[in-house]
Every structure is written in C-alpha cells, then in structure tokens.
Amino acid sequence: MKRKTRMTVTSNRCLTDGIYSMTLQYPEGEAPDAVNPGQFAGIYTGNPAMLLPRPISICEWDPACRTLRFVFRVAGAGTAELAAMKEGSRTDMLGVLGNGYDLSALADRKVLLLGGGIGIPPMVGLAEALHDLPGTEVTAAMGYRDNNLFLTEELTACSRLLIATEDGSVGTSGNVLDAVRENAIEADVVCACGPMPMLRAVAGYAKEKGIPAYISLEERMACGVGACLGCVTRTREVDAHSHVRNARICTEGPVFRAEEVEIG
Amino acid sequence: MSADRNSSEWTNKGALPDMSVEIAGVTLKNPVMTASGTFGSGMEYSEFVDLNHLGAVVTKGVANVPWEGNPTPRVAEVYGGMLNAIGLQNPGIDVFIERDLAFLKQFDTKVIVNVCGHTEEEYLEVVERLADQPVDMLEINVSCPNVKQGAIQFGQDPKCLCDITEKIKRVAGQPVIMKLTPNVTDIAQMARAAEAGGADAISLINTLMGMKIDVEKRKFVLANKTGGLSGPAIKPVAVRMVWQAAQAVRIPVIGMGGIASAEDAVEFMLAGASAVAVGAMNFHDPYLTQKVVDGMEQYLIRHNISTARELTGAVL
Numbered sequence A: 001m002k003r004k005t006r007m008t009v010t011s012n013r014c015l016t017d018g019i020y021s022m023t024l025q026y027p028e029g030e031a032p033d034a035v036n037p038g039q040f041a042g043i044y045t046g047n048p049a050m051l052l053p054r055p056i057s058i059c060e061w062d063p064a065c066r067t068l069r070f071v072f073r074v075a076g077a078g079t080a081e082l083a084a085m086k087e088g089s090r091t092d093m094l095g096v097l098g099n100g101y102d103l104s105a106l107a108d109r110k111v112l113l114l115g116g117g118i119g120i121p122p123m124v125g126l127a128e129a130l131h132d133l134p135g136t137e138v139t140a141a142m143g144y145r146d147n148n149l150f151l152t153e154e155l156t157a158c159s160r161l162l163i164a165t166e167d168g169s170v171g172t173s174g175n176v177l178d179a180v181r182e183n184a185i186e187a188d189v190v191c192a193c194g195p196m197p198m199l200r201a202v203a204g205y206a207k208e209k210g211i212p213a214y215i216s217l218e219e220r221m222a223c224g225v226g227a228c229l230g231c232v233t234r235t236r237e238v239d240a241h242s243h244v245r246n247a248r249i250c251t252e253g254p255v256f257r258a259e260e261v262e263i264g
Numbered sequence B: 001m002s003a004d005r006n007s008s009e010w011t012n013k014g015a016l017p018d019m020s021v022e023i024a025g026v027t028l029k030n031p032v033m034t035a036s037g038t039f040g041s042g043m044e045y046s047e048f049v050d051l052n053h054l055g056a057v058v059t060k061g062v063a064n065v066p067w068e069g070n071p072t073p074r075v076a077e078v079y080g081g082m083l084n085a086i087g088l089q090n091p092g093i094d095v096f097i098e099r100d101l102a103f104l105k106q107f108d109t110k111v112i113v114n115v116c117g118h119t120e121e122e123y124l125e126v127v128e129r130l131a132d133q134p135v136d137m138l139e140i141n142v143s144c145p146n147v148k149q150g151a152i153q154f155g156q157d158p159k160c161l162c163d164i165t166e167k168i169k170r171v172a173g174q175p176v177i178m179k180l181t182p183n184v185t186d187i188a189q190m191a192r193a194a195e196a197g198g199a200d201a202i203s204l205i206n207t208l209m210g211m212k213i214d215v216e217k218r219k220f221v222l223a224n225k226t227g228g229l230s231g232p233a234i235k236p237v238a239v240r241m242v243w244q245a246a247q248a249v250r251i252p253v254i255g256m257g258g259i260a261s262a263e264d265a266v267e268f269m270l271a272g273a274s275a276v277a278v279g280a281m282n283f284h285d286p287y288l289t290q291k292v293v294d295g296m297e298q299y300l301i302r303h304n305i306s307t308a309r310e311l312t313g314a315v316l
C-alpha cells in the first residue's frame, strides 16, 4: 500500500564529493513498508515552493530498525535541500513506488549488476538481496567518474566487485562494460541502472550475448503513483495500461526488460 | 478525519452542516471534485483516499481513439507550481468505458467524464458514445494548451465556443460543463458564450500557458517547449477569473487552480464557485481531496454556516 509518511532523518552525511547518504526512519509504532530492490520513494524537500517529491532509489532497507537508506547526488535545488537536512529532523516520503527487480528471474543465476554513477545505489540493495539467495552468483561492475568512490564496502561484502573509472584512477579505465570485458565476466542475466548511453550499451551487450537485461529508467515525475502520465517511456508493444506504446516509469517501471522499451 | 464527527465537541453543537451542492440538477454530496488529468480515473489515488467521500471524480480527458500524447519530458517543477505538457494521452473511449468507468461505478460518488478531441467530429463522437453510459456529467475540455491541433481554438473564440457547445448539447445524454481556458483576454465573454451555447455549467481555470528554460543547458525543459502552468502559483489568477465568470453568467461555475487547502476551496466558493476541483496539489499531498472536504465542513461549523451552498458568491 502506497502512503505518504512523515519520516525522521536518523543520519545524513556526505560520502564523497556531492554524494550524500540519508537514512529515514518510520514513525514509532508504524510498520515499515516491504521493499523490493529497485523500488524508489518520493522524498519531499520541505520547501513549500517545491511541490513535487524527488524520486530517489532505495539503496538499502532495514526492517528491524524500520529504516530506508538513500544515496543521492546533489543535482539541483531540491537535492541540495535534502543534503542540508539535519539528523533528527522530519521529512515526508511517498512510498514505496515502482516495481523493482523480479528476484525470481534472478535466483540461481550468474547475475551481472552494472551501475553507473548515481545509478549505483539501487544496485547495492539488489546485490544484498541476491546474496541472500542460495545458488545465485553476483558480480557487480560499477562505473565512477574518478577516485571519488562510494558504496564500495557494501558491494564488496555481497558481490565480486569490479570498478571502472572514466579517468582511469581506479580499476579499469573506461566504462562498466570495459571492466566486464577486461575481466572476462560471463553472466546469465544482467541488471543495470545508470545514464541512458550506458543503458543503451548494456542493452546491446545483452543482445549480443543472448541474455536477458533488466534496466532501470529515469524520467521527470509529478505524481509518482501513475496518475499524471508525466513519466512515460516508449514501449515496443502497446502497453496494457495506456493502450498506446507508453508505459509509466513510476508504476510499470522503473525496471523494464531491455527489449520491452525503445531507448534507441 | 471522519472520526471528528463523533467527537462530543461536534455533536454538542447540533446538526452538521449540509455539504451537498447541486450542479445542473445533479446533487453532489460535497463540493469537492478532482481536477481532470491530475487523478487518472481514480484508481491510483483510491489507495490514498476513499472515493466515496468525494463530491465527484472528474476523469482524465478521453478521446474517440487512443492518443499517445507528447514526448518527454512532460512535466517540470516551477516556483509554487508545475508545468505539464502531457498532450492528453488517453486509452480512447472504448477502453475507458470498459475499464475506467466500470471501476468508478463501484463508488458512491458522481462521475464526470472529461472529453477531448482535435475536431468537432471527434468531440461529438465521444459525447454520443457516452450518452447511454452511467455517467453523471460531461466536462468538455476546449482549453488544453498542449495539443497542437484543435482543442484550445474552440475555447479562445467566443463564436466557436458557443457553436461547439450547441452541437455537443444536441447529442449529449448528460449535463454539459464547458471547461474554459484562462488564456484569453476576456473570460466573462467566454463564459457568456458557453452559456449562450446552452452549457449547463462552466469550469475554470485550465492551465496557463507557460515555459521553462534550463539556463545551464540552454534548452527548453519540456520537450513540447511550452506547457500548462498549475498549482498554487496560479491561484490568484484563477480566483479572479472565477469571480469574473460567475458575475457574467447564471449557470453554475466550478472553480479550480492551485487549491492546496480547504481555505483555498472556500475562497473559490466565495468568489462565485458552486463546486471546486483539486488538481496539481494532489501530487504534493495524495490525501488532499479528503482534507479539503473535512476542512470545508469545519469551516462551515466555525462560521456557523449551515449549508455549503451558502458560500457561493458570498464574498462581502
């Protein structure tokens, strides 16, 4: 059940240049939402001039502590307000939104996780969930701009981690697919989140290898719950909800089978 | 929310105010509706609010055939509001009747279907298809700024507006609300044109045409370049236009534009609206429609007013 909840900021800190980690806790006595990796929440800035919640992926969740963790980049005024939130303050959250990854399609497989930049956070929660599934082998190739790495400890704990950097300062020089090739990684299925050029390359890579690819898409959102039709992506087939070739990223997504969508 | 009704403070004060209003012979249990396009066909927000508590659900615009809408980005946030250029994406009237209308009929609320088209024929086709359907009213969107062809031109020329209203009235099986655009010089003239064409009611305002440019990228933020502005940023314009329109016609006026609270809703009623619609602020607070209903009831009690309809035009 989706809801808007008044959360408490239990921690908010800078991980590296412009990247923040924020943990939000559900109110006392309220059961936390069940989370599927790849899902996101809409976080409100508290500034009344900014009406719309910011869609941010759930990075990790801890039902025992009733917390959700988000890792975000300061990309504009709204995320700057989120970065400035003090521990102990409160903020509204709309969640939990979107479909997330279908774990049953990943169980018992060799899964390759690819994350680029601020597409890395949801891959952490996914890697942790897959790590708990017996028989599933997880390799994560994460792409950073430079040596300002983040979330590597979490990923090392639950996957074989490969790093690629654009400037070559750590790991493979180049992108995540360069790292995959350099290390001769073979996989049965690939999951990816990152900038559109990376997702296109991943879709091409999966096609070439003949393996399924699940990719997480991004679009400007207003409602976050499927009502406004703001956040659509072109689909190959007529979509069951829209009856045109448009699926709502906030509702049918953000995770799609690569061949379902036209990201040409 | 409705727990308040049982509190002693309430019952001690005697009877609760009568929240019902009447529009073109249709009685709404309260004056609060949803603004077209901000509430889908109710399904998504029914997770947050009990649709049985709303005066009416106004659906997203529906056309004779499915429309793909505009390319993305379709939405952008601006100070105190947002721009949208959805382009009236909709699944077409057949799917609408089969799925969306069937869903809405499960609830004890009025159903108002918002109708869009590129041409006169397209509007008439949808209106005719709906004539024998379990729909309480039609709202005709002759005011969308986001589709290139048709739509808004009907709403910007008084002669065209009067003309299309007459033609729709001839085939409509339900009372007809004409939805007016604020993108005109003289809103009173447009309101009178709709009334002259036989409209049973008018609703306003639709969005104000706007634009946002990303100065770092030197690019338009919306793929459509222009988009409709909505949200609290437009409320003073909307209140003024509702007041002017209400002064100009005898048919009921439905007011909307930036409603964010029960007080905002009351403001529209005082300006002359018989009912109100909550739009973009649903995106900020998915519970808002219910809060506006509850808050309006409390306003009436606080001011010792026994019926919601007394608010209409009651600015002193």
Ligand SMILES: Cc1cc2nc3c(=O)[nH]c(=O)nc-3n(C[C@H](O)[C@H](O)[C@H](O)COP(=O)(O)OP(=O)(O)OC[C@H]3O[C@@H](n4cnc5c(N)ncnc54)[C@H](O)[C@@H]3O)c2cc1C
Residues within 6 Å of the ligand: A040, A052, A053, A054, A055, A056, A057, A058, A071, A072, A073, A074, A075, A076, A077, A078, A079, A080, A118, A121, A122, A217, A218, A219, A220, A221, A254, B076, B077
């Ligand atoms: C499903 C999903 C998951 C995301 N997960 C993360 C994450 O885990 N970490 C992270 O750092 N970022 C994530 N993003 C991107 C994040 O939503 C934007 O960076 C953020 O909204 C920017 O807000 P702003 O006010 O700082 O920027 P501004 O540019 O000032 O924002 C203006 C408006 O545009 C919207 N907007 C701007 N950029 C984007 C964008 N890239 N995607 C969607 N809306 C945008 C904002 O929400 C706001 O409504 C995700 C986006 C989506 C759609």
Ligand SMILES: Cc1cc2nc3c(=O)[nH]c(=O)nc-3n(C[C@H](O)[C@H](O)[C@H](O)COP(=O)(O)O)c2cc1C
Residues within 6 Å of the ligand: A222, A228, B035, B036, B037, B038, B060, B061, B084, B086, B088, B114, B141, B144, B179, B204, B205, B206, B207, B229, B230, B231, B232, B234, B256, B257, B258, B259, B277, B278, B279, B280, B281
């Ligand atoms: C995302 C979005 C979609 C809309 N779609 C429609 C539509 O399909 N038909 C219509 O008549 N008005 C549409 N509108 C206009 C609203 O119904 C309303 O008139 C306007 O937004 C002003 O009210 P608000 O400020 O409360 O949103 C839309 C508005 C928004 C924000």
Ligand code: FES
Residues within 6 Å of the ligand: A220, A221, A222, A223, A224, A225, A226, A227, A228, A229, A230, A231, A232, A248, A249, A250, A251
């Ligand atoms: S953001 Fe409104 S439909 Fe996805």
